[in-house]
Amino acid sequence: MRGPVAWWNDPWRPPRFLVGITAGYLAWSLLPVAIAVLYSFNNGRSRTTWQGFSLRWYWGDSTLSVWHNDALHTALLQTLKLGVITTLITVPLGVLFAIGIDRWRGRLPEGANFLMLLSFVLPEVLLAVALLFVLTTVALPIDLGTTAQVIGLITFQVSYPAVLVRARLATIGPQYEEAAMDLGASPLGALRRIILPMLMPAIFASTVLVFADVIDDFVLVRYLSGAASTEPVSVKIYNTARGAPTPALNALASLLLFSALTAVVIGFLVYRYLSRGDTTTKDRGIGAFAGEL
Amino acid sequence: MAAPGIVWLLLCFVFPLYVVLCIVFGQVDPLFRTPIPVWNPLQWNPSQFSYVLTHIVGADGIFGPALVRTAVFVFTASSLCLLIAFPVAYYVARLSGRRKGLLLALLIAPFWISYMMRMFAWVNLLQNDGIVNKVLSFGGLFTVNVDWLTGQPVVVILGLVYGYVPYMILPLYAGLDRLSQPMLEASRDLGADRFSSFWRVTLPLCRPTILAAVLLTCLPMLGDYFTSDMLSASPKTAMVGNLINDSVHAPGRTGQAGAFVMLVFLVALLPMLYYIRVTSRRDEVAS
Numbered sequence: 286m287r288g289p290v291a292w293w294n295d296p297w298r299p300p301r302f303l304v305g306i307t308a309g310y311l312a313w314s315l316l317p318v319a320i321a322v323l324y325s326f327n328n329g330r331s332r333t334t335w336q337g338f339s340l341r342w343y344w345g346d347s348t349l350s351v352w353h354n355d356a357l358h359t360a361l362l363q364t365l366k367l368g369v370i371t372t373l374i375t376v377p378l379g380v381l382f383a384i385g386i387d388r389w390r391g392r393l394p395e396g397a398n399f400l401m402l403l404s405f406v407l408p409e410v411l412l413a414v415a416l417l418f419v420l421t422t423v424a425l426p427i428d429l430g431t432t433a434q435v436i437g438l439i440t441f442q443v444s445y446p447a448v449l450v451r452a453r454l455a456t457i458g459p460q461y462e463e464a465a466m467d468l469g470a471s472p473l474g475a476l477r478r479i480i481l482p483m484l485m486p487a488i489f490a491s492t493v494l495v496f497a498d499v500i501d502d503f504v505l506v507r508y509l510s511g512a513a514s515t516e517p518v519s520v521k522i523y524n525t526a527r528g529a530p531t532p533a534l535n536a537l538a539s540l541l542l543f544s545a546l547t548a549v550v551i552g553f554l555v556y557r558y559l560s561r562g563d564t565t566t567k568d569r570g571i572g573a574f575a576g577e578l
Numbered sequence: 579m580a581a582p583g584i585v586w587l588l589l590c591f592v593f594p595l596y597v598v599l600c601i602v603f604g605q606v607d608p609l610f611r612t613p614i615p616v617w618n619p620l621q622w623n624p625s626q627f628s629y630v631l632t633h634i635v636g637a638d639g640i641f642g643p644a645l646v647r648t649a650v651f652v653f654t655a656s657s658l659c660l661l662i663a664f665p666v667a668y669y670v671a672r673l674s675g676r677r678k679g680l681l682l683a684l685l686i687a688p689f690w691i692s693y694m695m696r697m698f699a700w701v702n703l704l705q706n707d708g709i710v711n712k713v714l715s716f717g718g719l720f721t722v723n724v725d726w727l728t729g730q731p732v733v734v735i736l737g738l739v740y741g742y743v744p745y746m747i748l749p750l751y752a753g754l755d756r757l758s759q760p761m762l763e764a765s766r767d768l769g770a771d772r773f774s775s776f777w778r779v780t781l782p783l784c785r786p787t788i789l790a791a792v793l794l795t796c797l798p799m800l801g802d803y804f805t806s807d808m809l810s811a812s813p814k815t816a817m818v819g820n821l822i823n824d825s826v827h828a829p830g831r832t833g834q835a836g837a838f839v840m841l842v843f844l845v846a847l848l849p850m851l852y853y854i855r856v857t858s859r860r861d862e863v864a865s
Contacts (some may be wrong), residue, residue: 303669310666311684314743318691320709321699382583397584402854404591406793408801408846410819414826414839415594418601422615440590443583501692503804508826519694523804526698527727527811535702538695545690 322542325535342536349533356513357521357537364517364541367431368500371438376492378439379446380484384476386447387454405444412441413508420509430511437505442498446491453487454480486560493552497545595843602626602836626833641821641838648817651731652799655738659746659795660788662739667750672757685751688744697737697808701727704809729812737809738802742795749794753787786856793853800842818842 292298325343329336344352352358382401386394404412416437420429427433461483465475503519510516516524518541525534600615603622670681688696703709704726711726726733757780765775803819813820822838825831 300669300673303665303673306662306665307669307674307681310662310743311681314688314740315684317699317703317740318688318696321695321702324702378583378586381579385579385581385583388579393584397587398858399854400587400591401583402857403850404587406797406846406850406853408798408842410801410803410822411839411843411846412591412594414822414835415598416590417826418615418832418836419594419597422601423597436590440586443586447583497690501690501694503692503694504801519692522692522694522698523808526694526701526808534698538692538698542691542695545692549690 318542321535322539325532325539327532327535330531342531342533343540349531350536354533357533359514360516360518360521361537361540363431363515364500364519365544367434367438367502367506367517368496370431370435371442371499372492372496374435375439375442375495376446376488379443379491380450380488382443383447383450383454384480387451401444401447404440405448409441409504413437413505416440416505417508428511429509430515433509433511434506434515437509438499438502441502441505442495445495445498446488449487449491449494450484453484457483486556489552489556489559493548493556496548500541500545598836598839602833602840604833626837629834629837644816644821645818647731647815648800648819651735651738651815651817652796655735655742655799656746656792656796658735658739659743660792663743663746663750663791664788667747667754671751671754682751685744685747689748693741694804694808696741697805700737700740701808704733727809727811729810729814731810731815733809734806734815737805738799741802741805742799745798746791746795749791750784750787753784753791757783790853790856793849797846797849797853800846 324331324335326338326340327336328339328341342350344350350357382397386398386401416433417429419425420427420433427436457480461479462475465479466472470478500517501519502517503523506517507520507523510520518537522534522538597615599622603624603626604615666685670678670685674681705711706725708726761783762775762779765779766772770778801819801822803817803823806815806817806820807823816824818838818841822835822842825835825838
């Protein structure tokens with residue numbers, strides 16, 4: 286039997302304390318959500334007492350289920366619509382921004398980079414309130430609603446692809462492009478045929494990140510939403526959680542969760558495919574994909 | 579090529595911040611109580627801003643408690659976040675071995691789950707007949723009737739920790755993962771025990787990472803109002819975000835919301851600048 290001193294000095298002992306903390310943290314962070322998803326399958330009105338399994342709150346119930354209740358599935362569609370539109374505009378904007386900033390030396394691009402990083406760390410409420418003020422006090426042809434939400438989300442998210450693509454550009458370095466131009470490619474040709482394919486994994490990862498982030502967004506979309514029909518799922522949860530919601534709300538939230546997870550899993554597989562054989566990303570695995578900054 | 583991005587940021591990021599200034603220092607329509615922005619900085623009228631400033635401390639300090647509470651909540655929650663996040667990130671980044679991929683995926687999972695959904699999950703658990711009270715009563719052994727969801731500061735702080743811990747773990751993980759293994763081995767070879775090697779090598783090496791991670795959680799917490807709304811919905815736990823949120827749509831008080839936005843912006847400015855400096859310096863080293 287070893288004494289406690291020998292145990293303490295043994296460099297090979299397993300880090301039980303850290304394993305405990307990690308396991309405890311994972312349980313604490315994932316179990317509540319798992320329980321919420323579980324109760325979306327409850328066969329009763331309660332969100333706290335289990336009354337048997339059913340799909341009642343997804344489509345069984347003819348008035349209150351997500352499938353049949355207009356308010357609930359409008360919210361889900363609005364969320365997905367915002368996600369798709371915002372992602373389609375944000376990613377090209379951010380990628381071009383990053384390439385431009387990276388190539389262009391001087392005061393102006395430095396200032397632009399600063400602005401971009403500032404929009405990345407600024408608390409979201411500040412941007413949301415500022416945009417709300419613009420839309421309500423300045424005479425603009427834009428009303429509160431989907432357009433306003435998309436504008437706000439693009440402003441808040443554009444830094445994601447920009448930061449990821451800039452980091453990738455820094456690891457690629459200038460040598461490939463120089464080699465291409467030595468061999469006779471024009472600057473634009475080198476960019477299109479050499480750099481863009483090499484950036485593809487980063488662009489793709491930021492697409493998935495932006496999409497998953499947009500469908501989770503709450504502050505901006507709430508301030509900039511117009512009528513109830515432009516309220517996405519997160520706002521719906523916020524509005525009804527404190528009242529007396531039925532498990533249909535759990536079902537709605539679970540559906541959002543499933544769509545986000547599906548997007549991420551598909552995204553990860555495609556990302557692995559795109560970056561196969563690339564030694565600079567191989568050892569980073571899933572971390573590179575999660576927008577490790 | 580960066581032009582569209584720059585124009586976009588100027589139009590939708592810088593200009594709105596200027597509009598906030600114009601509203602804070604602008605007039606209020608006497609009839610409809612709607613704000614009238616004043617575009618010319620020379621005609622700015624500081625009465626709304628000074629109204630907010632004079633009501634923070636003193637006899638009619640109606641805003642003071644919420645500001646103090648914000649500071650206390652954010653400080654406590656970030657410290658707790660760090661206490662949880664650092665060991666977890668350390669273990670997963672350096673000691674987990676083969677299970678690293680799976681553990682990392684589980685750590686990232688909360689990122690993809692909507693913040694509102696995670697708060698809603700706790701609203702369910704903390705109901706009067708919810709699971710937390712059931713567990714605490716050991717199956718009816720004790721009678722526990724704690725009203726968790728009406729103005730309990732502890733619940734709001736736990737909610738903040740629960741909500742923001744993932745945003746701290748990931749940057750910490752990235753930093754600890756990059757830590758140079760030869761450096762640590764050298765410190766052990768040169769006679770440091772595990773504590774002093776951790777204290778004198780690991781910690782100094784990842785101090786910028788820790789600061790960046792703390793800032794990444796503190797800054798969004800400063801603007802948080804929905805955690806308090808979801809988990810307590812009581813003015814007893816109102817934070818500065820709640821002050822903004824409550825006054826934005828109140829007639830005649832829009833300027834106050836703008837003033838709070840400015841206050842938070844000013845308080846957050848230094849940490850934000852620091853964060854930007856740390857990250858750009860790291861980029862320079864990398865490139």
